[in-house]
Amino acid sequence: MNSVPQKKICLVGTSAVGKTSLVRRFVHGLFSDEYLTTIGVRIDKKEVKLPDGTAVQLIVWDLNGEDRFQQLSMSYLRGSAGYLLVADGTRPASIDTALDLRRRIEAQHGPLPLVLLLNKVDLSTEWTVTDDRLDELNAEATVLLTSAKTGHQVSRAFRLLTEQFL
Amino acid sequence: MASSQPAAPLPPQRPAASSPADGDGAATEQPPGHTQARPLAPSTEAPPPNGEEIDATFETLRQVLVGPERDALDRLQVRFEALQTQYDDVQARITRVGQVLPEAILFHRDQDATLIEALRPTVESSIRHSITRDPKPLADALFPIMGPAIRRAIQRALRDLVATMNRALEYSFTLRGLRWRVEAYRTGVPLAEVILRHTLRYRVEQVFLIHRSTGLLLAHVTADHIESMDPDLVSGMLTAIQSFVHDSFGADDEDHLESLRMGDLTVRAAQGPEAVLAAVVRGVPPPELQRVLETALEEVHEQLGSVLSAFDGQTEPFELTRPLLEGCLQAQYAELPKRHGTLATLAVLAGLALLVIVALQVRGHLRWQAAVEALHAQPGIVVTETQRRGQAIIEGLRDPLSVDPAAVLEAHGLAPDEVTLAWQPYQSLEPSLSLARAYYTLQPPPGVSLTLEGTTLRATGTAPASWVDVSQQMARVLPGIRAFDARALTVGAPPPVEP
Numbered sequence: 001m002n003s004v005p006q007k008k009i010c011l012v013g014t015s016a017v018g019k020t021s022l023v024r025r026f027v028h029g030l031f032s033d034e035y036l037t038t039i040g041v042r043i044d045k046k047e048v049k050l051p052d053g054t055a056v057q058l059i060v061w062d063l064n065g066e067d068r069f070q071q072l073s074m075s076y077l078r079g080s081a082g083y084l085l086v087a088d089g090t091r092p093a094s095i096d097t098a099l100d101l102r103r104r105i106e107a108q109h110g111p112l113p114l115v116l117l118l119n120k121v122d123l124s125t126e127w128t129v130t131d132d133r134l135d136e137l138n139a140e141a142t143v144l145l146t147s148a149k150t151g152h153q154v155s156r157a158f159r160l161l162t163e164q165f166l
Numbered sequence: 167m168a169s170s171q172p173a174a175p176l177p178p179q180r181p182a183a184s185s186p187a188d189g190d191g192a193a194t195e196q197p198p199g200h201t202q203a204r205p206l207a208p209s210t211e212a213p214p215p216n217g218e219e220i221d222a223t224f225e226t227l228r229q230v231l232v233g234p235e236r237d238a239l240d241r242l243q244v245r246f247e248a249l250q251t252q253y254d255d256v257q258a259r260i261t262r263v264g265q266v267l268p269e270a271i272l273f274h275r276d277q278d279a280t281l282i283e284a285l286r287p288t289v290e291s292s293i294r295h296s297i298t299r300d301p302k303p304l305a306d307a308l309f310p311i312m313g314p315a316i317r318r319a320i321q322r323a324l325r326d327l328v329a330t331m332n333r334a335l336e337y338s339f340t341l342r343g344l345r346w347r348v349e350a351y352r353t354g355v356p357l358a359e360v361i362l363r364h365t366l367r368y369r370v371e372q373v374f375l376i377h378r379s380t381g382l383l384l385a386h387v388t389a390d391h392i393e394s395m396d397p398d399l400v401s402g403m404l405t406a407i408q409s410f411v412h413d414s415f416g417a418d419d420e421d422h423l424e425s426l427r428m429g430d431l432t433v434r435a436a437q438g439p440e441a442v443l444a445a446v447v448r449g450v451p452p453p454e455l456q457r458v459l460e461t462a463l464e465e466v467h468e469q470l471g472s473v474l475s476a477f478d479g480q481t482e483p484f485e486l487t488r489p490l491l492e493g494c495l496q497a498q499y500a501e502l503p504k505r506h507g508t509l510a511t512l513a514v515l516a517g518l519a520l521l522v523i524v525a526l527q528v529r530g531h532l533r534w535q536a537a538v539e540a541l542h543a544q545p546g547i548v549v550t551e552t553q554r555r556g557q558a559i560i561e562g563l564r565d566p567l568s569v570d571p572a573a574v575l576e577a578h579g580l581a582p583d584e585v586t587l588a589w590q591p592y593q594s595l596e597p598s599l600s601l602a603r604a605y606y607t608l609q610p611p612p613g614v615s616l617t618l619e620g621t622t623l624r625a626t627g628t629a630p631a632s633w634v635d636v637s638q639q640m641a642r643v644l645p646g647i648r649a650f651d652a653r654a655l656t657v658g659a660p661p662p663v664e665p
Contacts, residue, residue: 003481006479008381041402043402045398045399061406073410073413075409078379
């Protein structure tokens with residue numbers, strides 16, 4: 001018997017950036033415009049196959065978005081192999097919150113593999129991230145522009161993160 | 167290889183290092199060579215030496231300059247040859263490898279899993295080969311383990327089956343049992359399961375072995391007939407809840423969530439340094455359960471401590487913990503209340519009574535039929551109608567000379583007063599009755615006997631002539647008789663009647 005190894009990953013970011021939608025798109029292939037705030041944690045799982053044939057079972061912890069009502073509990077990230085740092089490309093403040101979250105996570109758990117996702121790339125008219133800003137962010141972490149609505153680069157984001165910690 | 171050390175540093179240190187630098191044991195023999203070198207200088211003023219002397223001088227010089235190195239080389243050579251011999255000697259090599267192999271394996275096993283991975287294919291194919299060639303040795307070796315394990319598994323399955331059946335039977339005849347039957351029908355849950363839930367004190371339905379820091383599921387077992395949602399996700403959520411409670415209420419690091427309760431379900435958790443053992447319990451778990459979980463978790467740490475601390479997402483090694491986890495799937499059921507016993511007994515008695523009644527009915531019917539058939543078979547009796555319900559009646563035709571019907575019924579176990587008999591008289595032409603009628607009508611004197619052959623009545627013996635005459639006349643008018651044959655009769659006085 002050769003079982004697939006399991007890894008825990010987390011999705012963090014401020015509220016309403018699309019963390020739950022990204023997981024829903026990735027795990028169930030679904031999208032809904034309806035917004036439901038996550039309280040605490042939602043857990044899902046999905047097997048990822050890398051191009052070299054390696055398979056990993058991802059246990060995905062979709063953490064609540066941090067805002068003035070809810071603070072992210074750092075202990076949820078304990079034992080995590082890596083995380084997706086999610087921001088909303090139409091809300092510049094969400095990127096700053098994401099970078100702040102990253103600093104707090106690293107202070108508590110040390111440097112962990114991460115991929116920064118600028119979500120909602122389908123909303124091109126409201127997009128605020130300039131190429132210069134993108135270059136700055138690229139210097140700090142691996143950045144992907146994603147859309148949970150269209151599925152653009154969603155699977156790739158999870159695969160990229162998996163490759164980082166394997 | 168310590169002997170090679172002095173060789174390298176020697177040349178540059180020549181003057182100073184001559185003796186103190188040669189730490190090697192063999193090098194301590196060198197000082198005489200060096201001391202000889204010093205008197206050489208004055209001797210250069212002597213007359214020119216001949217060839218032999220030069221050779222000797224060079225030899226001495228060589229001895230002084232490279233002597234230690236040559237000796238070291240010689241020693242190395244000797245050592246190398248010895249090693250070469252040892253290496254070429256296969257037996258010796260085997261002995262040497264054999265001496266260090268166990269320690270090497272032990273050492274490597276603790277380092278990582280590569281050795282296990284390297285040995286696995288060989289071990290697997292060896293086992294496969296051994297089984298293909300002759301399965302008996304392996305079967306014999308495994309028997310002491312497999313035998314009890316299989317026995318235990320079968321015992322457990324049978325015990326569960328018997329317990330479920332017992333409960334089902336015990337509750338079958340009660341009002342409550344009926345109610346549960348209705349509930350089972352309504353909810354679509356099997357009756358055994360409904361009974362189980364109602365009579366349950368507690369039952370451990372699922373056990374999760376969870377890696378503490380990642381919340382990943384290491385192993386999971388469930389009781390029979392229990393369906394669980396994705397245990398990987400449950401494991402994660404239990405860990406998240408643990409973190410949530412911990413963070414929200416600012417507990418100490420040493421404090422842990424031990425119990426969660428919702429309705430009839432309780433989650434009990436035992437915490438270890440690397441893993442958590444959580445049990446989902448239906449009903450009210452006893453305090454001892456915590457001890458059971460802790461003991462099992464201690465054993466998991468004892469068996470797989472190093473695997474746990476080096477856990478990298480591979481859950482395969484934790485299959486080994488299944489028996490330990492299954493040991494935690496405990497259950498206890500309520501004793502049966504007494505009144506179920508009385509009701510059940512009554513029901514059984516009623517059933518028995520019913521059975522007896524039916525048996526009696528059947529027996530009575532069979533007896534009646536036999537009696538009626540026997541009556542009908544009698545010569546001179548024709549049964550035309552019978553009725554058994556209410557007052558039993560038998561109607562028909564009866565020759566007055568036939569047997570008594572009441573006697574026939576009595577012989578078949580029917581009392582004469584049980585049955586009303588209604589007979590119409592008639593004369594039967596059955597030979598036995600025709601003969602009886604002849605006796606009745608002709609009244610033969612003693613010593614005369616009558617027989618009937620076809621329709622001819624034959625008389626034998628001695629009779630007075632008057633009787634013969636009268637009989638000749640009367641016999642022919644009797645139904646079923648056409649002729650009277652008196653040829654075998656002796657006419658005379660009848661024999662005297664014996665007193």
